[in-house]
Amino acid sequence: MNLSVTQSVFPVGPANRLLVFRDMAIIAASFLVMAIFLPMYWLTDFAIFCILVLSFDLLYGYMGHLSFGHMLYFGAGGYAASLTLLHLAPNPFLAIAVGVVSGALLAAIVGFVVVRTEGAAFALVNLAFNQIGFWLVLSGLQDYTHGEDGLPSTVEAIGFLDFYDTPVAFGFMLICLILVFWLLKSLVSSPFGIMIKSIKENEDRVKFLGYNTLRYKWLTFVIAGTVAAFAGVLYALVKGFVAPGDVSPLENTRIIFSVLIGGAGNLYGAIVGAVAFELITNLLATTIARWEMILGLMLLGLVFWFRKGITGYTYELFLKMGRRAPAAD
Amino acid sequence: MSEMISTSGLTKKFKELVAVNQVNFRVAEGQVAGVIGPNGSGKTTLFNLLSGYFPPSEGQVTFQGEDVTGQPPEARVAMGMARTFQLVSVFDHLTVWENLVLSNVRFRHNGSWLTNFFFKNARKKAILEYCQESLDTVALSDQAGTVTSELSYGDKRMLEIAIALSLKPKLLLLDEPLAGLSDHEIGEVIELLQKVKSDFTLVIIEHKISKIMDLVESLSVMNEGAIICEGEPDEVLSNTDVRECYWGREDC
Ligand SMILES: Nc1ncnc2c1ncn2[C@@H]1O[C@H](COP(=O)(O)OP(=O)(O)OP(=O)(O)O)[C@@H](O)[C@H]1O
Ligand SMILES: [Mg+2]
Numbered sequence: 001m002n003l004s005v006t007q008s009v010f011p012v013g014p015a016n017r018l019l020v021f022r023d024m025a026i027i028a029a030s031f032l033v034m035a036i037f038l039p040m041y042w043l044t045d046f047a048i049f050c051i052l053v054l055s056f057d058l059l060y061g062y063m064g065h066l067s068f069g070h071m072l073y074f075g076a077g078g079y080a081a082s083l084t085l086l087h088l089a090p091n092p093f094l095a096i097a098v099g100v101v102s103g104a105l106l107a108a109i110v111g112f113v114v115v116r117t118e119g120a121a122f123a124l125v126n127l128a129f130n131q132i133g134f135w136l137v138l139s140g141l142q143d144y145t146h147g148e149d150g151l152p153s154t155v156e157a158i159g160f161l162d163f164y165d166t167p168v169a170f171g172f173m174l175i176c177l178i179l180v181f182w183l184l185k186s187l188v189s190s191p192f193g194i195m196i197k198s199i200k201e202n203e204d205r206v207k208f209l210g211y212n213t214l215r216y217k218w219l220t221f222v223i224a225g226t227v228a229a230f231a232g233v234l235y236a237l238v239k240g241f242v243a244p245g246d247v248s249p250l251e252n253t254r255i256i257f258s259v260l261i262g263g264a265g266n267l268y269g270a271i272v273g274a275v276a277f278e279l280i281t282n283l284l285a286t287t288i289a290r291w292e293m294i295l296g297l298m299l300l301g302l303v304f305w306f307r308k309g310i311t312g313y314t315y316e317l318f319l320k321m322g323r324r325a326p327a328a329d
Numbered sequence: 330m331s332e333m334i335s336t337s338g339l340t341k342k343f344k345e346l347v348a349v350n351q352v353n354f355r356v357a358e359g360q361v362a363g364v365i366g367p368n369g370s371g372k373t374t375l376f377n378l379l380s381g382y383f384p385p386s387e388g389q390v391t392f393q394g395e396d397v398t399g400q401p402p403e404a405r406v407a408m409g410m411a412r413t414f415q416l417v418s419v420f421d422h423l424t425v426w427e428n429l430v431l432s433n434v435r436f437r438h439n440g441s442w443l444t445n446f447f448f449k450n451a452r453k454k455a456i457l458e459y460c461q462e463s464l465d466t467v468a469l470s471d472q473a474g475t476v477t478s479e480l481s482y483g484d485k486r487m488l489e490i491a492i493a494l495s496l497k498p499k500l501l502l503l504d505e506p507l508a509g510l511s512d513h514e515i516g517e518v519i520e521l522l523q524k525v526k527s528d529f530t531l532v533i534i535e536h537k538i539s540k541i542m543d544l545v546e547s548l549s550v551m552n553e554g555a556i557i558c559e560g561e562p563d564e565v566l567s568n569t570d571v572r573e574c575y576w577g578r579e580d581c
Pocket of ligand 2: 372373374415
């Protein structure tokens with residue numbers, strides 16, 4: 001090593017802008033292939049759940065902030081959509097717009113408080129806000145939410161876009177999933193993506209690079225909440241109603257579980273995990289009476305032995321194969 | 330010569346322990362200043378106060394004529410103060426070039442850094458070129474794609490210095506940059522510092538005094554939280570108080 005300026009070949013190539021399109025095509029193809037074997041309305045739900053888990057991966061996988069209160073934004077999106085459809089107009093795009101903006105505003109306000117906490121406190125403060133939201137829906141704001149009865153969220157078809165036509169709904173949700181993937185993939189590939197990974201590793205150190213980390217943590221929280229609200233709106237649109245279960249804090253376990261199964265901190269893991277989790281629960285529930293126990297055992301296995309999830313281990317396998325290959329020549 | 334940084338009555342207490350005690354420290358613009366002192370004498374704590382890692386119990390820090398005592402670290406960095414840490418602090422889980430993206434995008438990139446920050450790929454050619462330039466100054470270009478945790482301690486130290494340099498500092502604070510390095514690596518760090526020192530004001534904490542004697546133009550000695558002696562390096566080292574507090578230390 002010597003200190004004179006070396007014009008060595010930089011071993012890192014510039015971004016290949018086509019890669020993200022390849023990934024988007026793979027996601028679309030996988031869902032279409034699954035549609036051959038599985039009921040299409042399952043896959044519609046899967047796609048929506050994938051969006052929710054993707055939003056959570058940004059917060060947990062990339063920034064290292066585990067929240068037990070992510071369902072709050074999913075529910076907020078759903079209820080805002082439903083109220084819009086009931087009181088303003090039965091237009092799905094209006095519902096999406098209002099639902100997403102409501103989720104963003106809520107996350108912006110709650111985020112202002114929660115990003116000041118770390119670790120367990122962050123998880124629990126989020127849970128507390130989720131509980132408050134759940135209570136508001138069940139009783140605090142009963143006059144508007146109709147408590148346990150829930151609310152209808154019926155939409156009128158716009159041309160061929162009829163959410164009660166299964167293939168149309170499936171196609172629409174799949175497109176939404178692919179667009180969300182593209183959006184988040186672009187975000188995590190930018191310097192901002194490096195920022196949130198750096199915050200995960202050592203937040204104090206990032207401050208000494210001249211960045212106000214609180215601002216970026218808040219922004220990440222708001223983006224995650226907004227995308228979760230988008231998923232909530234979509235869910236309300238295909239189901240035709242919203243219920244307190246859509247805001248239930250207990251549902252957070254499904255999201256966390258999915259990210260762990262798929263592997264946190266790479267968006268593919270969120271999608272693989274969400275699909276795997278939905279498949280497991282849907283299939284087990286129809287064949288085994290007390291399937292929750294199997295889920296519990298799986299969770300133990302994941303936490304103790306398979307922390308990297310499906311995508312993490314697949315990636316390692318590829319690396320090993322890649323290392324072997326050049327040794328051959 | 331105008332002052333780059335100065336403190337007045339700077340004090341930091343950890344419960345009963347007074348780690349930094351009524352320190353009036355000043356460094357003129359363009360100077361290379363050394364800070365020495367036995368273990369636990371408060372050198373790192375002084376740096377932490379200068380850089381805003383924590384607030385002082387008493388006293389002020391003035392940077393480029395502005396009172397920055399209440400300013401958070403990021404504000405001081407934006408004003409031109411960069412630092413390294415006694416135990417090398419880089420992002421182990423990121424690759425080497427990724428470690429340089431945040432500083433380069435913010436402080437060295439032309440045009441709107443916010444656009445690049447949010448909407449451009451970090452592997453954009455222009456960003457990579459800035460990172461490469463940073464890595465060239467510390468001869469780490471060929472490791473650009475390596476995960477940082479796989480670097481040797483010496484290379485991590487070089488990377489940390491490269492990060493600090495890419496912040497375009499007016500004042501650079503180095504906390505024991507030679508600690509834990511081999512003689513060969515020490516030579517490289519010194520060579521690098523000799524090369525870049527004219528670009529900014531430099532303050533170095535160092536135990537290996539003999540290694541930095543050629544570099545520093547002034548020396549401050551800390552003991553038990555106070556500066557007990559300062560001035561020309563040769564004068565300071567012949568001072569009896571200083572000899573006393575260093576008595577028996579092989580480095581001196
Ligand atoms: N965050 C902290 N909390 C409590 N005590 C601290 C803290 N930081 C430093 N100290 C104490 O303050 C004193 C000065 O520590 P400091 O790290 O500044 O010394 P130093 O001169 O840098 O020593 P060294 O040469 O070992 O690096 C020590 O007694 C140390 O234990
Ligand atoms: Mg120290």
